[in-house]
Amino acid sequence: MRGRRVAFQGERGAFTEEAALAYFGDSVELVPMRTLREVFSAVEGGGADYAVIPIENTLAGSVGEAYDLLLEHELRVYGEVILRVEHHLLSVEGATLEGIREVWSHPQAIDQCRRFLESLGANVVPMWNTAAAAKRLAEVRDARVAVIASRRAAEIYGLRILASHVEDDSNNYTRFFVLSKESRPPTGDDLTSIIFSTRHEPGALYRCLEPFAERRINLTKIESRPVRSRPWEYNFYVDIVGHVRDPVVSEALDALSRRATFVRVLGSYPKWRPRDAGRGQGGAGQGG
Incomplete structure (x- = not known):
């Protein structure tokens, strides 16, 4: 995969950049983008070969915008990364924990550190990215301000760690999708990973899930998202064990397509294996 470009939302030091490095190693060029929509467009338009996006967190839940964009765009889920997220409170040299009056970070990070922030008592200001908050603080050098970001962001932007591991729960993991x-x-x-929608009638969801139960296909995730054009109707996002080319999975999807009003396969991909970190989970020999 050497020479390939990987788009991600954020600045250098963002957790999504860490996920990209965990998956690809240093053999790719990382391309920071301002928004998730720009990340999707970069791959679709040929400006990047892959994208890495956050999809869900064990404490703060799913990233709704990411799921909506998966429906809007034609990219495939190519892989997954599960990253242990460790949040730290960073500030400039000379700052003290007692002197912090304002904390900047991404809303997801703020949600994941709610108890710590309440105990600190500082004003909380949402930012578009954790690493962007760190970069901005490094520019303004205000000792009354701190940011919640990664240890890598502290190293990149020359900030000092005032408090370590400020997340509410140590079981704080974020799952990322690799797109292509x-x-x-x-x-x-x-x-x-698939998306489907059902008829608005009793038993419709049960009938759509029945083909998987009959074939003993395990569902590892199911989540509903509103259909924007039809109030109070929903799309269902489901992850199942198996590959779309597996005969039993193919049969179940065929049965689903006859019962659902809409079905789309987002992609089949290897389960995340930390022992393969940095090797692209199969590399070019696995389709790119």
């Missing part, structure tokens, strides 16, 4: 125009072949240890 390409599809992945089966590895024998895969997940498949």
Whole structure:
């Protein structure tokens, strides 16, 4: 994958950049973007070969915008990364914990550190990215301000760690999707992500899930998101164990397509294996 470009939302030091490095190693060029929409557009338009996006967190839940953009765009889920997220309170040299009056960070990070922030008693200001907050503080050098960001951001922007591990729970993990125009072949240890919608009638969801239960296909995730054009109707986002090319999965999806009003396969991809971190989870020999 050397020479490939990987788009992500944020600045250098963002958690999504860490996820990209965990997946690809240093063999790719990382391309920071301001918004998730720009990240999707970069891959679709050829400005990047892959994207890495946050999809859900064990404390703060799903990233709704990411799920909505998966529906809007034609990119494939190519892989996943599960990253242990460790938040730190950073400020400039000379700052003290007692002197902090304002804390900047991304809303998801703020949600994940709510108890610590309440005990600190400082004013909380949402920013578009944790690393962007760190970069801005490094520019203004205000000792009354701190940011919640990563240890990597502290190193990059020359900030000091005032408090470590300020997340509410140590079991703080974020799952990221790796996106591409390409599809992945089966590895024998895969997940498949799909979207479907049902008729608005009793038992409709049950009938759509029945083909998976009948074939003993495990669902690892199910979540509903509103259909924007139809109030009080929902799309269902589901992850299942298996690959779309597996005969039993293919049969279940065929049955689902006859019962649902809309079905789309987002992609089949290998389960995250930390032991393969930095190797692209299969590399070019696995479809790119």
